[in-house]
Amino acid sequence: MDPEMTCVCGRPMQIVAVHQFAGLKGPKKLLVYSCGQSPIDDGGDHLQIREVPA
Numbered sequence: 001m002d003p004e005m006t007c008v009c010g011r012p013m014q015i016v017a018v019h020q021f022a023g024l025k026g027p028k029k030l031l032v033y034s035c036g037q038s039p040i041d042d043g044g045d046h047l048q049i050r051e052v053p054a
Contacts, residue, residue, distance in 0.1 A: 005033050007035035007046055008046070011036065011037060013035045014033065017031075018032070023051075027054035028054055030050070033048045033049070033050070
């Protein structure tokens with residue numbers, strides 16, 4: 001579906017959540033990616049969000 005994404009820490013990321021919503025130009029999906037590392041442990045941003053057409 002998407003090319004494999006790599007986190008800022010170097011780990012591969014996986015889709016952990018998908019949210020569908022009605023955008024101004026039609027339905028959209030927000031894909032939430034995570035590498036599984038907790039941001040609480042090191043203060044890093046281990047999540048990425050991508051908006052795609054539904």
